[in-house]
Amino acid sequence: MSSTPVAPPPSAPPPAPPPKDTFTVSFDGKAIEVPKNLNLIDAAKLAGVDIPHFCYHPRLSVVGQCRMCLVEIEGMPKIQAACTVPLKDGLSVKTTTDKVKNARAATMEFLLINHPLDCPICDQAGECTLQDNSFGYGNQLSRFDEAKRQYPTFDRTMIGPHVVADMTRCIQCTRCIRFTHEIAGTSELTFLDRGGRTLVWTHEGQPLANDWSGCAADVCPVGALTTREFRFRSRVWYLQKTPSVCPGCNVGCNISIESRDDVVYRFLPRLNPTVNDYWLCDYGRFLSEPLNDRDVHKATVREGSAVREATVPAAVDRIAREIRSSLEGKGPGAVFFLGSAHLSNEENFLLRKIADHVGSPNRDAIVDKSRPRKVKSKTVWVEGDDAGANHQGAKDMGLSPGAGGHGLDAVIAGKASPEVILIADAAFSAIADDPEKVAALRRARFLAVAARNANALTRAADVVLPAASLAEKEGTFTNVQGRVQKFDRAFLPKPPIRAAWEHLLLLALALGFGDRSWTPHDLLRQIAAEVPDYAGIKEEELEGGRLLKKGDFAWAGRP
Amino acid sequence: MEKVLTARIGKKDSRSIDTYLADGGYTGVKRVLTSGMTPEQVIEEVKKANVRGRGGAGFSAGVKWGFLPKDTKGKPIYLFCNADESEPGTFKDRLLMENDPHQLIEGMILASYAIRCRNAYIYIRGEFYDGARILERAIGEAYAKGYLGEKILGSRFSLDITVHRGAGAYICGEETGLIESIEGKRGQPRIKPPFPAVSGAFAAPTIVNNVETLCCVKHVIDRGAEWFLKIGRNEKNAGPKLFCISGHVNRPGVYEAAMGLPLKDLIFGAEYAQGMKGGKKIKAVIPGGASAPMLTAAEIDDCPLDFDGVAAKGSMLGSAAIVVINEDACIVDVAKNLSKFFSHESCGQCTPCREGTPWLYKVLTRIEAGQGRMEDIDLLARICNQMANGMTICVFADAAIAPPLSSVTKFRAEYEHHVTQKRCLVGARAAELVTV
Amino acid sequence: MSHTRYRVMEAGEARRFPPEAMARIEKILTRYPTKQAALLPVLWVAQETWGWISKEAGEEVARVLDLPPSHVDGVLTFYTMYNLRPVGKHLLQVCTSISCHLNGAESLLERCGKRLGIGLEETTADGKFTLVEVECIAGCDRAPSMMVNDQYFEPMDAGKLDALLDRLSREA
Numbered sequence A: 001m002s003s004t005p006v007a008p009p010p011s012a013p014p015p016a017p018p019p020k021d022t023f024t025v026s027f028d029g030k031a032i033e034v035p036k037n038l039n040l041i042d043a044a045k046l047a048g049v050d051i052p053h054f055c056y057h058p059r060l061s062v063v064g065q066c067r068m069c070l071v072e073i074e075g076m077p078k079i080q081a082a083c084t085v086p087l088k089d090g091l092s093v094k095t096t097t098d099k100v101k102n103a104r105a106a107t108m109e110f111l112l113i114n115h116p117l118d119c120p121i122c123d124q125a126g127e128c129t130l131q132d133n134s135f136g137y138g139n140q141l142s143r144f145d146e147a148k149r150q151y152p153t154f155d156r157t158m159i160g161p162h163v164v165a166d167m168t169r170c171i172q173c174t175r176c177i178r179f180t181h182e183i184a185g186t187s188e189l190t191f192l193d194r195g196g197r198t199l200v201w202t203h204e205g206q207p208l209a210n211d212w213s214g215c216a217a218d219v220c221p222v223g224a225l226t227t228r229e230f231r232f233r234s235r236v237w238y239l240q241k242t243p244s245v246c247p248g249c250n251v252g253c254n255i256s257i258e259s260r261d262d263v264v265y266r267f268l269p270r271l272n273p274t275v276n277d278y279w280l281c282d283y284g285r286f287l288s289e290p291l292n293d294r295d296v297h298k299a300t301v302r303e304g305s306a307v308r309e310a311t312v313p314a315a316v317d318r319i320a321r322e323i324r325s326s327l328e329g330k331g332p333g334a335v336f337f338l339g340s341a342h343l344s345n346e347e348n349f350l351l352r353k354i355a356d357h358v359g360s361p362n363r364d365a366i367v368d369k370s371r372p373r374k375v376k377s378k379t380v381w382v383e384g385d386d387a388g389a390n391h392q393g394a395k396d397m398g399l400s401p402g403a404g405g406h407g408l409d410a411v412i413a414g415k416a417s418p419e420v421i422l423i424a425d426a427a428f429s430a431i432a433d434d435p436e437k438v439a440a441l442r443r444a445r446f447l448a449v450a451a452r453n454a455n456a457l458t459r460a461a462d463v464v465l466p467a468a469s470l471a472e473k474e475g476t477f478t479n480v481q482g483r484v485q486k487f488d489r490a491f492l493p494k495p496p497i498r499a500a501w502e503h504l505l506l507l508a509l510a511l512g513f514g515d516r517s518w519t520p521h522d523l524l525r526q527i528a529a530e531v532p533d534y535a536g537i538k539e540e541e542l543e544g545g546r547l548l549k550k551g552d553f554a555w556a557g558r559p
Numbered sequence B: 001m002e003k004v005l006t007a008r009i010g011k012k013d014s015r016s017i018d019t020y021l022a023d024g025g026y027t028g029v030k031r032v033l034t035s036g037m038t039p040e041q042v043i044e045e046v047k048k049a050n051v052r053g054r055g056g057a058g059f060s061a062g063v064k065w066g067f068l069p070k071d072t073k074g075k076p077i078y079l080f081c082n083a084d085e086s087e088p089g090t091f092k093d094r095l096l097m098e099n100d101p102h103q104l105i106e107g108m109i110l111a112s113y114a115i116r117c118r119n120a121y122i123y124i125r126g127e128f129y130d131g132a133r134i135l136e137r138a139i140g141e142a143y144a145k146g147y148l149g150e151k152i153l154g155s156r157f158s159l160d161i162t163v164h165r166g167a168g169a170y171i172c173g174e175e176t177g178l179i180e181s182i183e184g185k186r187g188q189p190r191i192k193p194p195f196p197a198v199s200g201a202f203a204a205p206t207i208v209n210n211v212e213t214l215c216c217v218k219h220v221i222d223r224g225a226e227w228f229l230k231i232g233r234n235e236k237n238a239g240p241k242l243f244c245i246s247g248h249v250n251r252p253g254v255y256e257a258a259m260g261l262p263l264k265d266l267i268f269g270a271e272y273a274q275g276m277k278g279g280k281k282i283k284a285v286i287p288g289g290a291s292a293p294m295l296t297a298a299e300i301d302d303c304p305l306d307f308d309g310v311a312a313k314g315s316m317l318g319s320a321a322i323v324v325i326n327e328d329a330c331i332v333d334v335a336k337n338l339s340k341f342f343s344h345e346s347c348g349q350c351t352p353c354r355e356g357t358p359w360l361y362k363v364l365t366r367i368e369a370g371q372g373r374m375e376d377i378d379l380l381a382r383i384c385n386q387m388a389n390g391m392t393i394c395v396f397a398d399a400a401i402a403p404p405l406s407s408v409t410k411f412r413a414e415y416e417h418h419v420t421q422k423r424c425l426v427g428a429r430a431a432e433l434v435t436v
Numbered sequence C: 001m002s003h004t005r006y007r008v009m010e011a012g013e014a015r016r017f018p019p020e021a022m023a024r025i026e027k028i029l030t031r032y033p034t035k036q037a038a039l040l041p042v043l044w045v046a047q048e049t050w051g052w053i054s055k056e057a058g059e060e061v062a063r064v065l066d067l068p069p070s071h072v073d074g075v076l077t078f079y080t081m082y083n084l085r086p087v088g089k090h091l092l093q094v095c096t097s098i099s100c101h102l103n104g105a106e107s108l109l110e111r112c113g114k115r116l117g118i119g120l121e122e123t124t125a126d127g128k129f130t131l132v133e134v135e136c137i138a139g140c141d142r143a144p145s146m147m148v149n150d151q152y153f154e155p156m157d158a159g160k161l162d163a164l165l166d167r168l169s170r171e172a
């Protein structure tokens, strides 16, 4: 190809500007560029303009039913429902005129005349769109002397295993119905009757029992649908929200851990369009309950036939001693390290570093398979079937047998007989509660585990370390898509409980490497420096997770 | 005026295809299908005649047909005949269908040809069992004689017509509610745009026309737009028209006259309703069905019954259902009765309509029962103003406010009397006035 | 005004469409581009087959049309002409909308109720009559208008009503 630049002939028209992929839309006189495919309500948000709404939901079909999002559009004489106005270039939207204010106040008044206003006993209070919009956009209420509508037999009723309905509070926005039609695809919910008698219900004998039923309560803008598990447990304004990742499976749904006074009250989905979008499966959502369970509070050490309490440093020292003595007697091959799909990348990484340090090729991390779980991202279904959130990460961190080393299978089958076994998470698999398998592990001279709850394995172990729960630590998981996602700590574990990475750091120090000041942040930096696929990963980028550049993840598709 | 739409009604066997053919029926279809008249030419003729929709909105049928996309991207085009006729006071389509079904079928064949529709439906309200049976039979006859089915009269045009029965929901008369209903759903009107002509039933271009409108199409093709335009007050309000009159008149019924018939003539004319029962005075007239604002006795003078004539009086011709109310009736009671209808029929998806219609009914019930307060009268007006003009998806809510708002405005004294005297100004509820 | 329609899905007996009904349904299906579009007509077939539409009948309709039962419930309860409970042999439907109201509909309704000893939405003990109030049935020029099952009776007055009820009572 010739590289000689060709001068345009003098008469040529100027090159046409590239076609815009945005529209210029103005809100209250302020023009901004917005992507063409946005809904007007979301476009307004980009411009910093809040358009109050109930029925509109970014992932559900637009129905224009609640009539809260009213705005004026230049050139249109009548008030318009913003969610139904197609975006186009030059649209001029007014949201602060008297006409708009009055119209919104009118809708608020209509919504409130039949609403029970039982906020003091309603779980939604504090996160109720009706409450918020009433403060923001309502007028003083006129007298409503008529009897309020009631649905006596449709209140405080379980309409599924998790969801409780209080139809008197319903504002008929149909979000829940559309959720079951359009996202879950199960269509359990429908409108019944019509006009002022309309209500949302299920077909008798076909309860709201899909895998994501809790999401119906999430999309409900009021307290008409709530979850049984959270009902009357806490006022939402006392809850602290901590960004985290669901421990349930390798989809790795983004969640908010909602806690108060060191107790986890619930998980809510946290928006991540590339993973779980606005959704969360019920299985994962209600793992919030068992997250508070704990029966290992202290470190214990077995001496002879007696099990005694010990301090964590003393217990770790004991492990270090046992490792050293085995190394001296039998060499590195005598120690076996088992990570877990429930541990963070940082923890699994540190475990692998310890194995490297002592020179043992015997390391592994396994995962149980679960019933397939799936959740809809913005564009595709993301599916997983690991009974743990981070098997991918554990493998990436190098927890598979090295050259000449053995994995867990070999140990259990008796093909390998390590003297010392260190299991960094006692809940790594159902194996840990299988007496036969545990007996196989127990063949080792010394068996150490970190645990939150007792099981056959902890009962058999020589040393048990009290380990923090997901809520009590921070770190990263790598999901089925190969997306590295960060989770934060909601609260500190009660001493002497510590996160597995702290136990492991103590052990590393006892074995002669590492730095007392290391935190998960430092460990992530080391991962970024040392683990090829994780090269250059930065914590600051992990908002929403970062997709690793790997081609080999088997999943439904990439957004 | 010579009877056009009702010309055959009252004749012996007016429903049968034989008498229809004997009266020159289906000549329009024959001519169009064999003369090479193009669909565009049919649309042009209907456009020229300015056949304004007889279902209520008065929109030009030809212009509506012109909104159909030229390229439907492989999608079919549907024609739905709106035979839901549920507006209180309206009973003209029932008359047309029960007595002269072939007139409608011929109108539908011509309209379908014009818009290139292969499958047409008649959405008939569930209560019209007879109407549905009569139409079914007539459609059967038309198939048998080759006016329906494959390759009609040897042309390349094929058409099937299906009678689809509603099941009790006024809102299914609203064209997008009707479309939802035909799709097998709750009849909840849709957001517009898209308009049905662009994307209607089954996401395909769809035309909805009223029974009487389609009957007019037949006559426009038979006799030409020129003829049609000459009937009536002016070219914007042209053609033969059926007027339904009921209430306190001597001879209620359906009367055919030229568009623009003076309202007073309809009420008092010898060939029409022949005046008020018992010689009573008029208190109010509803000129266009329950959805039309009431007129006072004074307002009915020089009110031509056509789209623009009634609109000039601040009301609407609607479905041309004229309900005449005499001086003995309590206006609060009338408004309450009409509000009960709207409260019962709201589909319930829009907040202002779902909540507003029962609210209006409750307040009216209270006032009527002598338990109202003075503020309630303004409250009624305020509720009404909060429901209309873009506040809802369809204009049902705009219709629902017509009775309370117009009566509160025009008959305020009666409301006040109810409040202050705790009883009715006229002494009795309409319900108590007449016993059967 | 009809009562609320959400106390729905009264349980009845197990239902399967008999062959004649299935044959009608097959024919109906040929007239529509989707199965769902046949829902209203098929619900009519169900009502004609069993007289009312029980929970089980609704499920049968859902089955033959491949629809979620909840969708069928939503449609069934939207339209007032589907009977969600068993009704009497004669369903008396009295219009109380404006033109009939102005012409004595309420007293007609009252007379009906008194003569039969039932209130609105109720059925006589012998299962012969059910009384309901309906909105305008397009018989306003012959007010007050009423229907018994699928037949209009209009205009009505006390004498005609009595004669009608007598005749229907005498019928087997």
Ligand SMILES: Cc1cc2nc3c(=O)[nH]c(=O)nc-3n(C[C@H](O)[C@H](O)[C@H](O)COP(=O)(O)O)c2cc1C
Pocket: B052, B053, B054, B055, B056, B057, B058, B059, B061, B082, B083, B084, B085, B086, B087, B170, B171, B172, B173, B174, B175, B176, B208, B209, B210, B211, B213, B214, B394, B395, B396, B399
């Ligand atoms: C609440 C409501 C009810 C309606 N009911 C009817 C009806 O029963 N019959 C009818 O023909 N049009 C009815 N319409 C008008 C239809 O929406 C539509 O305009 C009409 O069928 C179009 O036909 P036309 O242009 O031939 O009149 C109704 C409209 C509204 C808003």
Ligand code: SF4
Pocket: A169, A170, A171, A172, A173, A174, A175, A176, A177, A200, A219, A220, A221, A222, A224, A225
């Ligand atoms: S239950 Fe909640 S989400 Fe469902 S329609 Fe009612 S208010 Fe909306």
Ligand code: SF4
Pocket: B171, B188, B189, B345, B346, B347, B348, B349, B350, B351, B353, B354, B392, B393, B394, B395, B396, B397
């Ligand atoms: S205005 Fe009323 S009838 Fe029309 S769509 Fe809204 S709720 Fe339904």
Ligand code: FES
Pocket: A052, A053, A054, A055, A056, A063, A064, A065, A066, A067, A068, A069, A081, A082, A083, A084
């Ligand atoms: S958010 Fe637009 S109408 Fe509900």
Ligand code: FES
Pocket: B088, B089, B090, C095, C096, C097, C098, C099, C100, C101, C135, C136, C137, C138, C139, C140, C143, C145
């Ligand atoms: S008002 Fe009763 S039939 Fe129309």
